[in-house]
Amino acid sequence: xxxxxxxxxxxxxxxxxxxxxxxxxxxxxxxxxxxxxxxxxxxxxxxxxxxxxxxxxxxxxxxxxxxxxxxxxxxxxxxxxxxxxxxxxxxxxxxxxxxxxxxxxxxxxxxxxxxxxxxxxxxxxxxxxxxxxxxxxxxxxxxxxxxxxxxxxxxxxxxxxxxxxxxxxxxxxxxxxxxxxxxxxxxxxxxxxxxxxxxxxxxxxxxxxxxxxxxxxxxxxxxxxxxxxxxxxxxxxxxxxxxxxxxxxxxxxxxxxxxxxxxxxxxxxxxxxxxxxxxxxxxxxxxxxxxxxxxxxxxxxxxxxxxxxxxxxxxxxxxxxxxxxxxxxxxxxxxxxxxxxxxxxxxxxxxxxxxxxxxxxxxxxxxxxxxxxxxxxxxxxxxxxxxxxxxxxxxxxxxxxxxxxxxxxxxxxxxxxxxxxxxxxxxxxxxxxxxxxxxxxxxxxxxxxxxxxxxxxxxxxxxxxxxxxxxxxxxxxxxxxxxxxxxxxxxxxxxxxxxxxxxxxxxxxxxxxxxxxxxxxxxxxxxxxxxxxxxxxxxxxxxxxxxxxxxxxxxxxxxxxxxxxxxxxxxxxxxxxxxxxxxxxxxx
RNA sequence: GGGGUCGUAGCUCAGCCCGGUUAGAGCGCCGGCCUGUCACGUCGGAGGUCGUGGGUUCAAGUCCCAUCGGCCCCGCCA
Numbered sequence: 105x106x107x108x109x110x111x112x113x114x115x116x117x118x119x120x121x122x123x124x125x126x127x128x129x130x131x132x133x134x135x136x137x138x139x140x141x142x143x144x145x146x147x148x149x150x151x152x153x154x155x156x157x158x159x160x161x162x163x164x165x166x167x168x169x170x171x172x173x174x175x176x177x178x179x180x181x182x183x184x185x186x187x188x189x190x191x192x193x194x195x196x197x198x199x200x201x202x203x204x205x206x207x208x209x210x211x212x213x214x215x216x217x218x219x220x221x222x223x224x225x226x227x228x229x230x231x232x233x234x235x236x237x238x239x240x241x242x243x244x245x246x247x248x249x250x251x252x253x254x255x256x257x258x259x260x261x262x263x264x265x266x267x268x269x270x271x272x273x274x275x276x277x278x279x280x281x282x283x284x285x286x287x288x289x290x291x292x293x294x295x296x297x298x299x300x301x302x303x304x305x306x307x308x309x310x311x312x313x314x315x316x317x318x319x320x321x322x323x324x325x326x327x328x329x330x331x332x333x334x335x336x337x338x339x340x341x342x343x344x345x346x347x348x349x350x351x352x353x354x355x356x357x358x359x360x361x362x363x364x365x366x367x368x369x370x371x372x373x374x375x376x377x378x379x380x381x382x383x384x385x386x387x388x389x390x391x392x393x394x395x396x397x398x399x400x401x402x403x404x405x406x407x408x409x410x411x412x413x414x415x416x417x418x419x420x421x422x423x424x425x426x427x428x429x430x431x432x433x434x435x436x437x438x439x440x441x442x443x444x445x446x447x448x449x450x451x452x453x454x455x456x457x458x459x460x461x462x463x464x465x466x467x468x469x470x471x472x473x474x475x476x477x478x479x480x481x482x483x484x485x486x487x488x489x490x491x492x493x494x495x496x497x498x499x500x501x502x503x504x505x506x507x508x509x510x511x512x513x514x515x516x517x518x519x520x521x522x523x524x525x526x527x528x529x530x531x532x533x534x535x536x537x538x539x540x541x542x543x544x545x546x547x548x549x550x551x552x553x554x555x556x557x558x559x560x561x562x563x564x565x566x567x568x569x570x571x572x573x574x575x576x577x578x579x580x581x582x583x584x585x586x587x588x589x590x591x592x593x594x595x596x597x598x599x600x601x602x603x604x605x606x607x608x609x610x611x612x613x614x615x616x617x618x619x620x621x622x623x624x625x626x627x628x629x630x631x632x633x634x635x636x637x638x639x640x641x642x643x644x645x646x647x648x649x650x651x652x653x654x655x656x657x658x659x660x661x662x663x664x665x666x667x668x669x670x671x672x673x674x675x676x677x678x679x680x681x682x683x684x685x686x687x688x689x690x691x692x
Numbered sequence: 693g694g695g696g697u698c699g700u701a702g703c704u705c706a707g708c709c710c711g712g713u714u715a716g717a718g719c720g721c722c723g724g725c726c727u728g729u730c731a732c733g734u735c736g737g738a739g740g741u742c743g744u745g746g747g748u749u750c751a752a753g754u755c756c757c758a759u760c761g762g763c764c765c766c767g768c769c770a
Contacts, residue, residue, distance in 0.1 A: 131730075131731085133728095133729050133732050134726085134732090135727055136725065137726070137727025138727040138729080139727095140732085149730095153728085156727080184728090185728070187728090190729090190730055192730080213721060214702080216702075216703050216704090216720090217720065219731085220720090222703080222719095224698095224703090224762075224763090225763070226699095226762045226763085227702095276770085279769085280768085280769055280770070299769095299770080300770090325769095326768055327767085327768060329769085330763090330765095332769065449695095548770050551770040552770070587770095649763095660763070660764090663761095665761095
C-alpha cells in the first residue's frame with residue numbers, strides 16, 4: 105500500500121476517491137461510538153473518521169491511537185454531513201472514512217503539545233525534532249529554502265556561478281576568533297574554519313571567473329546574540345571589473361527578489377548615506393530609517409552661552425546634540441529620569457530633557473538659557489505641543505552613541521517604529537582604518553583587503569585615519585544585513601596596507617603569500633559583498649531571533665541542547681591528534 | 693569578562709517580598725462513560741530531588757552565599 109496523496113491537499117474535488125494517507129496524529133477525539141483523528145503531514149491536516157458502522161475492527165484499532173502516532177490509513181474521501189464542516193480547516197469540507205489503518209510507529213507522550221505556542225525555547229531546542237514538526241517551523245524552513253532558491257535563480261540569471269570553497273582552511277589574523285580544527289596528519293598544526301570565503305573568492309576573480317557566488321556557512325568564535333550564531337549563512341558574492349555601484353545594483357536586485365516573496369516591493373535604488381552623516385544624524389552606522397527623529401547638532405546655538413556645562417563642553421571641542429521625540433511629553437517625571445539613567449549607561453555625562461506643554465517649554469535647563477537660546481531650540485527642533493526634546497552635551501562620539509541608542513529606545517517606547525515598514529539603505533565612505541588603543545596599532549575597519557578611495561591614497565602616508573574605504577554596508581531597519589567592498593588588486597597598495605596594520609613582510613608572506621602572489625599575475629579590479637542570510641530571513645519572517653530561522657541553532661553558551669555539542673572526547677582521540685588538555689572538560 | 697532576568701508536576705505558571713499544616717492551578721497524561729466532534733464533553737485518578745551545593749534557623753520552595761543552565765544586553769563580532 106503506497107501513499108496516494110498528502111492529507112492537506114484533499115478537498116471537495118476528491119470526494120469519492122479512495123486514498124492512502126501517511127502522517128502523524130495531530131489529535132484524537134474519541135466519542136465512544138465514533139472516533140475522529142486529525143492526520144497531519146507536511147501539507148496540512150485532514151479529519152479521519154473511524155466508525156463502527158464502517159468497520160468495527162478498524163474502529164477498535166483507533167482506540168489505541170495517541171498523539172503523534174504515525175499512521176497509514178486507507179479510506180474514502182467523503183463530503184462531511186451538513187452542519188459538521190469546519191471552516192477553520194483547509195480540508196474542512198471533507199473527511200476520510202477509514203477502511204483500514206496501520207500504526208507504523210507509536211509515540212511516547214510528548215514533552216509539550218505541538219500546538220502550544222507558550223513552550224520555552226529551551227524545551228523546544230532540546231526536542232528540536234518535535235519543534236520542527238510544528239507547521240510554523242515547517243513554514244519557516246520552507247520559506248528559507250524558497251529564498252535560497254530565488255537567490256540562486258536571480259544570481260544565475262546574471263551569470264554568477266557557485267563555486268565551493270574549503271571549510272578546512274587557514275587561520276587568518278585580524279577579525280574574529282577562529283574555530284580551529286587539529287590536523288592529525290600534521291601534528292601540532294591546525295586548520296581554521298573560514299570566517300568567510302574572502303580570500304578564496306578574490307582568488308577566483310584572479311582566476312577569471314568574473315562572477316562568483318555561494319550560499320555558504322561561515323564560522324566565528326565570538327559571543328552570541330539574538331542575531332549572531334557561531335555558524336551562520338552568508339550570500340557571498342564577488343565580481344570583476346566593477347565599481348561599488350555595480351555591486352550595489354546586484355544586491356538591490358537580490359533584496360527586491362527576496363522581498364517579493366512576502367509581497368513587499370522595495371525601491372529600485374536604495375538611499376545612500378555616508379558613514380559620517382549616519383553617525384551625525386542617527387548616532388550609529390546602521391541607522392533605522394523607518395522613522396525620523398534625526399539627531400541635530402545645535403552647538404552653534406550656544407556659541408556664547410552662559411550655561412556653564414554647555415560652555416565647557418564647547419570649549420573642550422565637544423558638541424551639543426539632541427533629537428525631538430514626537431509625543432514625548434507623555435513621559436512622566438520618573439520616566440524622564442529613567443531616560444537620564446539610560447544615557448549615563450550609554451556613556452554620556454548626562455541627559456537634558458525638555459517637555460513641550462501648553463505652557464511652553466518645561467525643563468530645569470530653561471532658567472539658565474537666554475531667550476534667544478530658547479527660541480533657537482524651538483526653531484531647530486520645530487517643536488509642537490506634546491513633544492519632548494532630549495539633549496546631550498559631550499564629546500562628539502559619546503553624544504552620537506548615546507543619542508543614537510536613546511533614539512531607538514525612545515521611539516520604541518512611544519510606538520513610533522512602524523512594524524510593517526522596510527527601510528533599506530546603503531552606508532558608504534567608511535574610514536579604512538581605526539586606531540586600536542590596546543594593540544597600539546591601526547586595524548582595518550572592514551578587512552585588510554579593502555581598497556582605499558583613490559583620492560585618499562596620498563593620506564595613507566600623512567593621515568591614515570582620514571583615509572576612506574571603498575566599503576559599503578546594506579542596512580535594513582537598523583540591522584546590518586551585509587557588507588562589502590571594492591578590493592585592493594595592486595600588490596603595492598596591499599603591501600602598504602599590511603605595513604600600516606603592522607603585519608610585517610615576513611608575516612604577510614606566511615599568511616597571505618598566495619594572495620600577494622596572485623595580485624602579481626594580472627589580478628583584475630574586483631569587489632563584492634556578503635549578506636547575512638539568516639538575518640534577512642528573520643526579517644522577512646518577522647522572527648525575534650535568527651535561531652527561529654535556523655533548523656538546529658546553538659544557545660547563548662554556543663551549545664546544541666539536542667545533541668549536547670560541544671562535548672568531551674575520548675582520550676584516544678586526543679592522543680591521535682597529539683593534544684593535551686590543561687583543563688578538565690567537566691569543570692567550567 | 694560584566695550587567696539584567698528567569699529556573700517549582702510532562703508543559704505553562706502561582707506560591708518567594710513578609711520562613712511555619714499535607715506545595716497549588718490550567719493544560720497534558722492514565723482509567724471509566726459517551727455515534728458528529730474538531731481546544732469534544734463528562735466522572736475519577738496518578739504525577740514534585742521546588743536547577744544543584746552549602747549556609748542561617750527550632751523550621752527554608754521562601755532568607756544568604758556559591759554554582760549550573762535558558763534568555764536579553766555591554767564588551768567582543770576584520
